[in-house]
Amino acid sequence: MSSRSHRLGAVTENLAAATHRKDTAPGLFVCFEGGDGAGKSTQVRLLTESLRQRGREVVVTRQPGGTPLGAQIRELVLHGDHVSARAEALLFAADKAHHVDQLIKPALAAGQVVITDRYVDSSITYQGAGRELGADEITALQHWAVGGLLPDLTVVLDVSPEVGRERRGHVHDRLESEADAFHAAVRRGYLELASQDPERYLVLDASQTVERLHAAVVDGVDRVMAARR
Numbered sequence: 001m002s003s004r005s006h007r008l009g010a011v012t013e014n015l016a017a018a019t020h021r022k023d024t025a026p027g028l029f030v031c032f033e034g035g036d037g038a039g040k041s042t043q044v045r046l047l048t049e050s051l052r053q054r055g056r057e058v059v060v061t062r063q064p065g066g067t068p069l070g071a072q073i074r075e076l077v078l079h080g081d082h083v084s085a086r087a088e089a090l091l092f093a094a095d096k097a098h099h100v101d102q103l104i105k106p107a108l109a110a111g112q113v114v115i116t117d118r119y120v121d122s123s124i125t126y127q128g129a130g131r132e133l134g135a136d137e138i139t140a141l142q143h144w145a146v147g148g149l150l151p152d153l154t155v156v157l158d159v160s161p162e163v164g165r166e167r168r169g170h171v172h173d174r175l176e177s178e179a180d181a182f183h184a185a186v187r188r189g190y191l192e193l194a195s196q197d198p199e200r201y202l203v204l205d206a207s208q209t210v211e212r213l214h215a216a217v218v219d220g221v222d223r224v225m226a227a228r229r
């Protein structure tokens with residue numbers, strides 16, 4: 001690709017992102033990321049409860065999954081037979097494209113809070129860093145799939161491969177059964193993404209107690225809500 005078409009690509013992507021921010025501005029988009037066994041689902045549940053107690057309408061979702069088509073894709077990529085690396089990346093991207101269109105964008109446009117368990121960064125780290133497909137290409141693919149719509153806040157629950165493995169207990173899907181080296185690359189991927197954009201990321205040590213983590217998450221979300229007023 002020439003540098004001119006690269007630049008045009010970047011401009012188009014920025015325009016798409018700006019358009020979506022306008023459409024979806026009334027809502028708040030929060031994402032939880034982290035290695036397997038980081039405790040995301042517990043923190044998703046606690047944040048949902050606390051925001052609902054404060055009167056916010058919250059839509060909780062997860063990726064892959066979250067829509068009927070997404071549930072089918074989830075079965076294929078996580079519980080099916082071997083999927084080649086590029087096909088895996090495309091299936092995860094297809095899940096997100098459909099999900100954003102059908103569920104996330106309409107909810108944000110209606111002023112709701114959307115909390116998602118995993119989003120584009122899971123692919124950048126698992127397919128990009130873990131599968132070594134190259135973070136840049138996976139980032140471009142993912143941003144195209146979601147039309148440039150990014151979370152207002154991404155909470156990364158940082159967990160070492162060893163602790164993650166211990167917490168998962170028995171293996172239950174294709175990605176979770178990867179070796180520690182894969183999970184270490186995923187972890188490095190998250191920390192790098194967060195360091196590139198500290199405003200939009202909150203990195204928390206997932207070995208803290210559930211209560212302390214929850215308090216830190218609420219603080220982070222409050223900060224983003226205050227900044228948007």
Ligand code: TYD
Binds near residue numbers: 175
């Ligand atoms: P998750 O729903 O967290 O698994 P569980 O319900 O078993 O806790 O995530 C499913 C797996 O899919 C996880 O190992 C990460 C992986 N994944 C990707 O590799 N790429 C992606 O884009 C997404 C969303 C998930």
